Amino acid sequence: MKFKSVGRKDAEHLESIVGPDRFSMGQSNLELHSKDQSYHPAVLPEAVIWPVNRTEVSEILRYANEQLVPVTGWGSGTSVEGNPIPVQRGLVLDFSMMNRIVEIRDADFQADVEPGVVYQDLNEKLRHRGLFFAPDPGARATIGGMLANNASGIRTVRYGSTRANTLRLTVVLASGEIIDMGSRSSKTSSGYDLINLFIGSEGTLGLVVQATVRLKGLCEEISAAIATFSDVEAAAGAVFEIKRSGIDPASLELLAQECVALMNKERGLGLAVLPTLFIEFHGAGKNQLQESVDMAREICQSCGCDHFMSGIERPARDNILRARYEMAETIMRNHPGCSHTVIDVAVPVSAYPELISLAREEALKSGIPGYVFGHAGDGNLHLILMGKTLDHAQRAIIDNVSNRLVIKAIQVGGTSTGEHGTGIGKRKFMETEHGASLEWMKKIKTLFDPNGILNPGKILP
Ligand SMILES: Cc1cc2nc3c(=O)[nH]c(=O)nc-3n(C[C@H](O)[C@H](O)[C@H](O)COP(=O)(O)OP(=O)(O)OC[C@H]3O[C@@H](n4cnc5c(N)ncnc54)[C@H](O)[C@@H]3O)c2cc1C
The missing domain is CATH 3.30.43.10 (Uridine Diphospho-n-acetylenolpyruvylglucosamine Reductase, domain 2)
Known part of the structure; x- marks a missing residue:
């Protein structure tokens, strides 16, 4: 064009x-x-x-x-x-400047928001009403950006991604036409699901000007545990067993030892520098939570956990969570003169240990500082590689590592991106991942944006 x-x-x-x-x-x-x-x-x-x-x-x-x-x-x-x-x-x-929280309907667990609302600001407003908007990508993201990327975060394993927490959208199409999609009912079987089409479309089909998002009640009790393992594959294996047991953690995060070392250094956490699972439970009562924690302990121990620490008090828990949220920034701060590449793939949970192994192996072989962590409960893995800025040889090595991880993820039934979107970097994998359906995606793009003016050069190869 x-x-x-x-x-x-x-x-x-x-x-x-x-x-x-x-x-x-x-x-x-x-x-x-x-x-x-x-x-x-x-x-x-x-x-x-x-x-x-x-x-x-x-x-x-x-x-x-x-x-x-x-x-x-x-x-x-x-x-x-x-x-x-x-x-x-x-x-x-x-x-x-389109950042108004238009209406909060407590009784319906819904809020109408404009796209420029930053999700932390929405949650600050909702806290006083005992409610929250669950997707939590960590950075100061807007609802519009989260919808466009289908962002998710630490608590997606329990509460779902942005997609699962959206009921209604008002979108302006390339032609200028304004359309509403979805309903305020918590379920529907009506018509084609345009909401799911627009969420994750990175602003290539239309621009969101208002959204009705689902809210959740802030739970009465939170409990957290930390399980350390002698190898990262064992930690990843425990994730599968925890999911299979049905104990429903609110977060299930994996941190390889290099990440734990950095968290200790930055926040003085004093954690054992070993592959670690951070597990959080949300519930209505202490007894119910205790049962879940006990079960998690049993499962982790049966999977080779060296140490299981539970009953972590709120300040320590908040400190660990903050360190996890700030993981990417912390890594960047510790490598001046380097640029970070975040490799983001997601696989079925049963394939998670294999992917984790490959990511660590690739990071080691590359000779470039690498950090493996992820939203393990969703089978979502991140490898951050810190290559020297403008070093073309390192850039080529990083691209090769990314290619190998993405192809492996697709081969085991996963996806080239769990939450960061296709953007520019993942376009080259669209054909491998989507096969014949890619042509239908192109037709959909042409239908909504015949002149291709909306965010050109993204998603489609
Ligand atoms: C330190 C760090 C940690 C992160 N951790 C996570 C994480 O855990 N999980 C996760 O999912 N992401 C994570 N991210 C990525 C990022 O924060 C998310 O993708 C976020 O949703 C982007 O929101 P934004 O407001 O910054 O959008 P932008 O980056 O500004 O835009 C994102 C996309 O949305 C489009 N867009 C913006 N507004 C609209 C609109 N109104 N209508 C249609 N399209 C629109 C843009 O064109 C673009 O394609 C992280 C990023 C950083 C820097």
């Missing part, structure tokens, strides 16, 4: 939609919207625009579509696969 640059006339028209304060072609604003948190190179957009309501979004898209100007949505820019990088330049549409 031959796109058009943002010319003087386009700039005047776009500026007239939102007013001069919310349209910019200034260098610093372009730079701020040229790069996410990934290793993918920055690309400057030609202009940035900040709408405050759906009518403005609709007018902007209608104009861009007529003029063939590419448009890329922007939340907080915390993606790690190049998802919001405007690779074909054009316009970046920044949702940070």
